[in-house]
Amino acid sequence: MAKVLVVGSGGREHALCYKFSLSPNVDEVFVANGNGGMDDVATVVNIDPMDFDGLIQFAKEKEIDLTFVGPEIPLCAGITDAFKKENLLIFGPSKAASQLEGSKCFAKDMMQKYDIPTAKYASFHDYETAKEYLVQQTCPIVLKADGLAAGKGVIIAKTMDEALKSLKEMMCDDLFHDAASSLVIEEYLEGEEFSLFAFVNGEDVYPMQIAQDHKRAFDNDEGLNTGGMGAYTPVAHLPQSAVNEAMEKVMKPIASAMVKEGMPYQGVLYGGFMLTDQGVKTIEFNCRFGDPESEVVLQAMTSDLYETIMQVLNHETPEITFSDDTYIGVVMAAEGYPLSYRKNIDLSDLKLKAPECFHMGTKKTADGLVSSGGRVLFISAGAKTLKEAKEKAYERVHQIEREGLFYRSDISDKELLKETN
Numbered sequence: 001m002a003k004v005l006v007v008g009s010g011g012r013e014h015a016l017c018y019k020f021s022l023s024p025n026v027d028e029v030f031v032a033n034g035n036g037g038m039d040d041v042a043t044v045v046n047i048d049p050m051d052f053d054g055l056i057q058f059a060k061e062k063e064i065d066l067t068f069v070g071p072e073i074p075l076c077a078g079i080t081d082a083f084k085k086e087n088l089l090i091f092g093p094s095k096a097a098s099q100l101e102g103s104k105c106f107a108k109d110m111m112q113k114y115d116i117p118t119a120k121y122a123s124f125h126d127y128e129t130a131k132e133y134l135v136q137q138t139c140p141i142v143l144k145a146d147g148l149a150a151g152k153g154v155i156i157a158k159t160m161d162e163a164l165k166s167l168k169e170m171m172c173d174d175l176f177h178d179a180a181s182s183l184v185i186e187e188y189l190e191g192e193e194f195s196l197f198a199f200v201n202g203e204d205v206y207p208m209q210i211a212q213d214h215k216r217a218f219d220n221d222e223g224l225n226t227g228g229m230g231a232y233t234p235v236a237h238l239p240q241s242a243v244n245e246a247m248e249k250v251m252k253p254i255a256s257a258m259v260k261e262g263m264p265y266q267g268v269l270y271g272g273f274m275l276t277d278q279g280v281k282t283i284e285f286n287c288r289f290g291d292p293e294s295e296v297v298l299q300a301m302t303s304d305l306y307e308t309i310m311q312v313l314n315h316e317t318p319e320i321t322f323s324d325d326t327y328i329g330v331v332m333a334a335e336g337y338p339l340s341y342r343k344n345i346d347l348s349d350l351k352l353k354a355p356e357c358f359h360m361g362t363k364k365t366a367d368g369l370v371s372s373g374g375r376v377l378f379i380s381a382g383a384k385t386l387k388e389a390k391e392k393a394y395e396r397v398h399q400i401e402r403e404g405l406f407y408r409s410d411i412s413d414k415e416l417l418k419e420t421n
């Protein structure tokens with residue numbers, strides 16, 4: 001029986017712990033540093049995800065068989081390299097391979113070099129050159145900070161005035177701090193977005209079922225971009241041909257490209273795609289599972305996560321299976337998010353546990369459970385139909401709703417509208 005260590009503290013990590021805890025091959029799941037609601041499925045260990053020495057020492061002491069890292073920050077900082085140096089088994093990309101997420105310029109240059117479909121773009125390292133280029137473009141136009149910005153480093157400008165203002169803020173006013181000293185300006189893509197996760201080991205690429213996130217803060221895709229406000233899986237109205245195209249034209253070629261470049265990818269690779277009139281285009285890569293998409297995709301996955309990872313690590317072909325049910329989840333976020341948000345919202349009466357409720361940003365205090373993050377809870381449900389799953393999920397949301405928390409009420413409506421047409 002195996003011991004697993006999950007690194008991270010959000011809803012994705014709660015879902016990972018939940019999924020590992022279901023495995024007949026796993027008898028203990030630890031999570032570092034976890035949050036206030038994960039002890040239903042894991043032992044919470046108080047070690048910071050960036051304290052690599054502390055995590056390595058813990059993994060050795062507890063004889064951890066597999067470490068799985070949720071968030072991008074430790075991956076981009078080289079946690080995998082540090083564990084491998086100590087001969088500890090970890091499933092995640094190296095620091096070099098994590099650049100696919102850590103640097104938008106790197107990802108775009110790789111896509112251009114290997115002819116992988118993506119939005120037309122140019123990268124810039126100084127404001128004046130960027131501005132000169134920008135004024136020659138048409139709107140809407142997309143500005144992206146080069147570095148990590150927790151899903152918030154993207155501006156979609158509808159007018160040139162807005163684009164110029166954002167460019168100045170991003171490159172000169174430190175709005176995104178170090179993340180935007182370099183930036184990508186790219187063509188605006190129109191279409192339907194989907195997220196595809198794959199287990200990758202060098203040239204081996206095994207996809208999961210696709211999901212759809214909802215990036216904007218409010219209903220009808222209004223408000224600022226966030227880390228994601230809700231998700232569902234599968235996405236029945238998108239054709240299988242789009243998923244095949246994403247695999248054949250993007251996921252497999254980028255995995256081969258990384259091998260050719262001497263930085264083979266090992267871990268979960270997330271492709272963010274837009275299905276446009278000209279076919280599937282890549283919006284971004286992430287070097288990890290998406291949050292909140294993984295909360296629904298991991299519930300839908302009927303095969304064993306631990307066994308799947310072990311098989312991928314051994315270059316065996318895993319059989320990855322999914323339920324016939326549809327899964328949906330709604331993020332309950334703290335007022336103000338994604339900007340500065342309210343904290344310490346009382347949640348001490350919360351009764352729901354995983355998988356109905358994954359904790360995204362909560363902590364335990366002497367007075368009980370309170371919110372501690374911008375995204376607080378992920379409330380989810382699965383059912384035979386999406387309509388039923390949505391009703392069930394929102395019934396749960398309504399039981400929990402309270403002052404200080406907001407949520408979108410239209411998660412999955414795009415799909416439901418297509419079903420009724």
Ligand code: AMP
Pocket residue numbers: 119142144151152153154156186187188189190193215225272283284
């Ligand atoms: P990213 O951080 O690259 O995932 O971007 C965040 C979100 O911005 C994406 O999920 C899209 O909704 C949107 N976005 C990014 N790039 C583009 C683009 N070129 N065209 C249209 N929307 C985009």
Ligand code: GLY
Pocket residue numbers: 151213227228286289290291292293
């Ligand atoms: N849900 C989007 C992300 O994880 O980046």
